[in-house]
Amino acid sequence: xxxxxxxxxxxxxxxxxxxxxxxxxxxxxxxxxxxxxxxxxxxxxxxxxxxxxxxxxxxxxxxxxxxxxxxxxxxxxxxxxxxxxxxxxxxxxxxxxxxxxxxxxxxxxxxxxxxxxxxxxxxxxxxx
Numbered sequence: 001x002x003x004x005x006x007x008x009x010x011x012x013x014x015x016x017x018x019x020x021x022x023x024x025x026x027x028x029x030x031x032x033x034x035x036x037x038x039x040x041x042x043x044x045x046x047x048x049x050x051x052x053x054x055x056x057x058x059x060x061x062x063x064x065x066x067x068x069x070x071x072x073x074x075x076x077x078x079x080x081x082x083x084x085x086x087x088x089x090x091x092x093x094x095x096x097x098x099x100x101x102x103x104x105x106x107x108x109x110x111x112x113x114x115x116x117x118x119x120x121x122x123x124x125x126x127x128x
Contacts, residue, residue: 023087034078041071
């Protein structure tokens with residue numbers, strides 16, 4: 001297996017595991033503290049605010065990698081084994097629907113930003 005294929009497989013496995021944790025957080029059998037940890041890890045991963053800013057070479061991304069990896073590993077340990085097994089079985093079957101929904105949501109957000117920018121340009125132009 002080439003290095004590129006290996007890295008792609010690791011990335012896909014990580015994406016699937018993250019989606020599995022998302023499904024586990026939605027499951028009523030998951031304890032509240034595991035749900036809270038999953039929300040915190042996902043929030044940190046998606047947040048523009050970091051402990052070490054990303055523009056600092058190497059360290060900027062290294063903190064993300066360490067914190068998110070550690071948080072996901074801890075969340076996997078906190079989620080009950082039966083819930084995790086059910087979610088791991090269900091995740092490959094439903095991830096395509098979730099990805100499609102995420103693309104649609106991203107399209108809506110981009111459209112709203114474009115409309116907002118155009119409206120701001122129109123209002124500024126009208127004032128001057």
